[in-house]
Amino acid sequence: MKKKNTDSENLQGLFQPTFGNRPEQYIGRDGVIEQFMEGLREPVGSRNRCTLFLGQRGMGKTALLLELSDRATKTGYVVARVTAHEGMPKAIIEQFQLNGSQYFNDEKRKMTGVTAGVLGFTLGLTFSEAAERQYGFRSKMSLLCDKLAEKGKGALILIDEVRTSTAMREVAAAYQELVGDKKNVAIAMAGLPHAVSSVLNDQVLTFLNRATKVELGLISTNLIRAYYERAFKTVGVKISDTLLDRAALATRGFPYLMQLIGYYLIQYTEEGGTVNRKIMDKVEKAAMSDMEDNVFKPILSPLSDNDLLFLKAMARQGDVVTTAKLQSALGKKGPAIQPYRKRLLDAGVIESPRRGELVFAVPYLAEYLLQDRN
Numbered sequence: 001m002k003k004k005n006t007d008s009e010n011l012q013g014l015f016q017p018t019f020g021n022r023p024e025q026y027i028g029r030d031g032v033i034e035q036f037m038e039g040l041r042e043p044v045g046s047r048n049r050c051t052l053f054l055g056q057r058g059m060g061k062t063a064l065l066l067e068l069s070d071r072a073t074k075t076g077y078v079v080a081r082v083t084a085h086e087g088m089p090k091a092i093i094e095q096f097q098l099n100g101s102q103y104f105n106d107e108k109r110k111m112t113g114v115t116a117g118v119l120g121f122t123l124g125l126t127f128s129e130a131a132e133r134q135y136g137f138r139s140k141m142s143l144l145c146d147k148l149a150e151k152g153k154g155a156l157i158l159i160d161e162v163r164t165s166t167a168m169r170e171v172a173a174a175y176q177e178l179v180g181d182k183k184n185v186a187i188a189m190a191g192l193p194h195a196v197s198s199v200l201n202d203q204v205l206t207f208l209n210r211a212t213k214v215e216l217g218l219i220s221t222n223l224i225r226a227y228y229e230r231a232f233k234t235v236g237v238k239i240s241d242t243l244l245d246r247a248a249l250a251t252r253g254f255p256y257l258m259q260l261i262g263y264y265l266i267q268y269t270e271e272g273g274t275v276n277r278k279i280m281d282k283v284e285k286a287a288m289s290d291m292e293d294n295v296f297k298p299i300l301s302p303l304s305d306n307d308l309l310f311l312k313a314m315a316r317q318g319d320v321v322t323t324a325k326l327q328s329a330l331g332k333k334g335p336a337i338q339p340y341r342k343r344l345l346d347a348g349v350i351e352s353p354r355r356g357e358l359v360f361a362v363p364y365l366a367e368y369l370l371q372d373r374n
């Protein structure tokens with residue numbers, strides 16, 4: 001963050017240009033959300049109940065999982081939200097116990113552990129000592145699902161920053177078995193585009209590949225404009241229609257950039273003041289500098305020199321890049337296009353909206369690549 005002005009801190013709740021936070025107002029993605037919510041209403045095991053959201057940094061994966069968590073909770077699900085790591089199975093169980101316990105407040109403490117022990121629980125969602133000791137993830141999940149079902153609740157697992165790992169294998173296997181046993185369980189995962197493009201062909205990849213895959217795209221700049229208009233009014237920042245258009249269009253629908261531009265606009269305009277072109281220039285500059293550090297650099301740093309050569313040739317072609325034009329731009333001596341094309345598509349740096357055509361997956365990346373110092 002460039003400048004921190006504590007006076008306006010209380011106003012800054014409207015925009016938080018950081019990763020992994022819950023936005024003050026969730027914008028757009030109605031179709032994506034509805035598809036998943038629809039899945040939760042479908043029978044156990046239906047495909048939309050196991051969804052994988054893919055997108056680059058800043059595209060809003062974590063924010064989407066938070067939104068789904070909220071909505072699912074309102075429609076009768078207890079949610080366990082974790083970030084993929086080796087301790088994930090245990091963390092999932094704990095999350096269910098924590099978030100589900102509120103539905104068991106009415107249960108009286110059992111006098112002896114005997115009958116309760118048979119069911120695997122002592123009080124609420126606390127496992128009996130034996131169950132705790134003897135059971136693994138899958139059995140515990142099975143018990144939890146049954147217990148939650150007594151209260152009419154389903155179990156939704158949300159996994160952020162998904163990747164293949166031993167822990168993920170355990171969760172994937174358990175999920176499939178739980179579905180086989182008709183437990184009311186669903187799973188939504190989010191990850192970078194290359195989370196599923198690894199050449200390793202293991203069980204987890206099969207699981208991820210079978211999930212409904214949703215590539216998160218840009219959000220509507222009309223919706224962003226409407227939110228900006230309301231937000232600036234709320235904090236007493238005046239802005240002309242022209243500059244409001246410019247601010248909304250400058251985001252190009254990229255969620256992180258939408259937060260950055262909104263944040264700096266409020267930060268750089270005094271309270272009760274009016275946004276002018278000079279402020280807008282400064283806002284865009286500051287936002288772009290954060291994009292550079294937090295999006296462009298992390299995307300580009302793992303790439304090879306030839307990858308960069310390919311991307312720069314693409315950037316010079318303008319909006320619509322065709323494979324044919326690209327090959328001739330790189331020249332006969334240039335690297336063969338296909339392997340780079342495939343790798344960069346897999347890595348989610350570029351996309352192919354139509355056969356033979358390529359575009360950058362993140363706005364302003366082309367412009368950034370063409371700057372002198374790159």
Ligand SMILES: Nc1ncnc2c1ncn2[C@@H]1O[C@H](COP(=O)(O)OP(=O)(O)O)[C@@H](O)[C@H]1O
Nearest residue numbers: 019020023027057058059060061062063255256
């Ligand atoms: N649909 C949305 N509406 C409003 N803000 C959003 C939306 N999606 C993401 N954001 C905001 O954009 C920023 C980046 O989102 P995040 O979910 O952290 O991205 P990712 O997990 O894909 O890297 C965060 O500040 C987040 O609050």
Ligand SMILES: [Mg+2]
Nearest residue numbers: 019020061062
């Ligand atoms: Mg995230």
